[in-house]
Amino acid sequence: MMFSLDEELSSVTFIDNDTSNEVSLHNINSREEPLPAFELNDNLMTMDEHLQTFTPPEEKRTRRRSSALAKFPVLSPAHTRRISISTNSPNVVSNLTSSFRQAANEIAVEEEGNSEADEPTLFQPSDTRPTSVRTINDFKPIRVLGKGAYGKVILVKDKFSTKLYAMKQLKKAEILINDNDKKEEDQAETTADIEEIEKKRQVDLDKRIERTFAERTILSQLEHPNIVKLFYSFHDQSKLYLILQYIPGGELFFHLKEHGTLEEDTVAFYAAEVSCALKFLHDNGIVYRDLKPENCLLNQRGHLVLTDFGLSKKGATDKTVDNSEESHSDSDMDKDDIYTLHSIIGTPEYAAPEILQGLAYNKNCDWYSLGCLLYDMLVGKPPYTGNNHKVILNKIQKDKAGPRIPYYLSEGMKDMLNWLLKKDKTKRWDVDKYWKEEPVNVVQKGGKKKKVGKQRIAKFQSHIIFRRIDWKRMESGDFQRTELGPIVPIITDWELAENFDTEFTSMSFEDHYMEEGIPIKGKADSLVTPDVFKGFSFKASKSYLERHF
Numbered sequence: 001m002m003f004s005l006d007e008e009l010s011s012v013t014f015i016d017n018d019t020s021n022e023v024s025l026h027n028i029n030s031r032e033e034p035l036p037a038f039e040l041n042d043n044l045m046t047m048d049e050h051l052q053t054f055t056p057p058e059e060k061r062t063r064r065r066s067s068a069l070a071k072f073p074v075l076s077p078a079h080t081r082r083i084s085i086s087t088n089s090p091n092v093v094s095n096l097t098s099s100f101r102q103a104a105n106e107i108a109v110e111e112e113g114n115s116e117a118d119e120p121t122l123f124q125p126s127d128t129r130p131t132s133v134r135t136i137n138d139f140k141p142i143r144v145l146g147k148g149a150y151g152k153v154i155l156v157k158d159k160f161s162t163k164l165y166a167m168k169q170l171k172k173a174e175i176l177i178n179d180n181d182k183k184e185e186d187q188a189e190t191t192a193d194i195e196e197i198e199k200k201r202q203v204d205l206d207k208r209i210e211r212t213f214a215e216r217t218i219l220s221q222l223e224h225p226n227i228v229k230l231f232y233s234f235h236d237q238s239k240l241y242l243i244l245q246y247i248p249g250g251e252l253f254f255h256l257k258e259h260g261t262l263e264e265d266t267v268a269f270y271a272a273e274v275s276c277a278l279k280f281l282h283d284n285g286i287v288y289r290d291l292k293p294e295n296c297l298l299n300q301r302g303h304l305v306l307t308d309f310g311l312s313k314k315g316a317t318d319k320t321v322d323n324s325e326e327s328h329s330d331s332d333m334d335k336d337d338i339y340t341l342h343s344i345i346g347t348p349e350y351a352a353p354e355i356l357q358g359l360a361y362n363k364n365c366d367w368y369s370l371g372c373l374l375y376d377m378l379v380g381k382p383p384y385t386g387n388n389h390k391v392i393l394n395k396i397q398k399d400k401a402g403p404r405i406p407y408y409l410s411e412g413m414k415d416m417l418n419w420l421l422k423k424d425k426t427k428r429w430d431v432d433k434y435w436k437e438e439p440v441n442v443v444q445k446g447g448k449k450k451k452v453g454k455q456r457i458a459k460f461q462s463h464i465i466f467r468r469i470d471w472k473r474m475e476s477g478d479f480q481r482t483e484l485g486p487i488v489p490i491i492t493d494w495e496l497a498e499n500f501d502t503e504f505t506s507m508s509f510e511d512h513y514m515e516e517g518i519p520i521k522g523k524a525d526s527l528v529t530p531d532v533f534k535g536f537s538f539k540a541s542k543s544y545l546e547r548h549f
């Protein structure tokens with residue numbers, strides 16, 4: 001079946017299956033040969049299927065949160081290597097791009113020194129702005145904004161400046177103790193089993209601590225209009241705290257619940273903003289790994305801001321990564337690949353198939369997740385749903401032709417989804433490579449076109465769905481500063497957090513907010529060496545703080 005031409009398709013390119021060459025629709029009218037078959041024909045949804053598969057609008061309003069509970073452990077493949085984030089690296093951001101290079105260099109990171117107060121300091125008089133490491137006593141809690149795997153996110157007011165922040169709390173005990181440890185221990189039969197479990201437990205623990213530092217380290221060294229800002233971090237006896245920029249428009253998830261699905265132009269707008277953030281992260285050697293509507297917040301102007309960097313990872317290609325623990329050098333592996341190690345990675349509905357399979361993956365996995373996010377915004381749920389990663393993986397593997405794409409989407413949108421949602425990462429659109437550069441050399445000597453396989457080589461930014469996006473202004477941050485997004489959140493009072501779920505805003509925080517004096521008891525206590533969270537505290541430079549308030 002051929003697709004019908006419409007005016008929106010005037011500049012879309014598709015792969016010609018016979019020659020594997022790109023066919024531009026600019027020229028399609030003048031072609032004498034038949035039009036190339038559109039790859040999505042096999043997986044287009046019929047009206048009947050659509051009615052059977054999709055829930056009526058009123059049901060769409062109750063979306064299931066793909067929460068931390070849905071995160072999953074993935075067993076390591078036999079040959080794994082471990083790439084750790086060097087938290088002591090003097091300059092983790094070594095390779096910043098475009099206009100944000102300068103800005104990021106200006107974010108002075110103040111690592112805690114010997115002066116760090118491990119014990120909470122006493123409340124200070126309100127006319128003196130603290131210059132040393134902040135403590136929980138500096139902030140007045142207002143209401144709960146959200147809840148994650150290791151603790152709550154609370155809207156707080158700085159008692160010195162009256163500024164509002166989002167305080168992300170992570171319970172040290174939750175990081176240090178894994179509930180599965182006990183179960184595994186009970187099942188152990190021999191001493192060898194116990195030793196093996198002990199070894200694995202130590203590796204898992206290192207991993208969880210490493211992730212905690214990753215979020216603080218990555219956020220403290222990045223500055224991008226579509227990425228949440230970190231102003232301070234500190235810890236006390238029971239918790240770690242990240243003091244983040246408060247993003248008052250709430251989760252995209254919240255707005256999706258209100259709207260059910262979004263208009264294509266709105267979806268394209270968010271796709272462009274997320275892509276800018278992802279490209280920026282990738283250029284800095286960071287894989288985000290947890291793209292989902294809950295982690296996309298809207299600011300007061302309606303621009304999308306990525307939050308939750310707890311699963312982000314510095315990649316192998318970055319020079320500042322400490323690769324000393326690598327034990328294998330499989331030459332046939334893509335050098336961009338990162339190898340998993342008993343990782344809890346992403347949320348299964350949005351995770352790339354290679355991650356679900358526990359295989360090597362690279363930054364390309366984020367573009368698959370972008371495909372899932374777009375699908376979710378357009379359809380009302382991600383392409384594959386299920387209670388655990390095995391169910392989802394089975395569905396992906398069974399679907400030879402790829403996910404079912406609803407017939408009512410524009411051809412351009414179908415094309416975008418098709419290329420991002422390719423289960424084979426080598427066939428998926430390599431958006432980082434084809435961001436805005438000219439296509440790679442497709443003309444060989446003698447004028448013959450070179451076969452480029454089934455890879456998409458058109459420029460991402462030139463795709464038809466982005467025809468209304470001013471990439472230059474968006475990439476410079478000027479657009480986010482001066483223009484409004486398609487959904488401008490209603491905010492009558494920033495302290496009311498009206499755009500957050502009442503499930504959270506009605507939660508009590510009083511019992512837990514100030515429990516810093518309670519030391520970690522029992523098992524976790526024995527795991528805390530004096531150094532385990534040392535180096536966590538941070539304060540952004542004065543100029544950075546001033547720039548963002």
Ligand SMILES: Nc1ncnc2c1ncn2[C@@H]1O[C@H](COP(=O)(O)OP(=O)(O)OP(=O)(O)O)[C@@H](O)[C@H]1O
Pocket residue numbers: 067068145146147148149150151153166168228244245246247248250251294295297307308309310
């Ligand atoms: N800077 C912020 N401003 C406003 N709300 C925020 C901010 N950061 C997080 N939140 C809210 O808190 C929720 C949980 O935050 P976050 O995802 O960072 O926690 P988490 O523990 O990593 O969660 P998960 O375990 O689900 O990944 C978010 O979904 C969002 O609703």
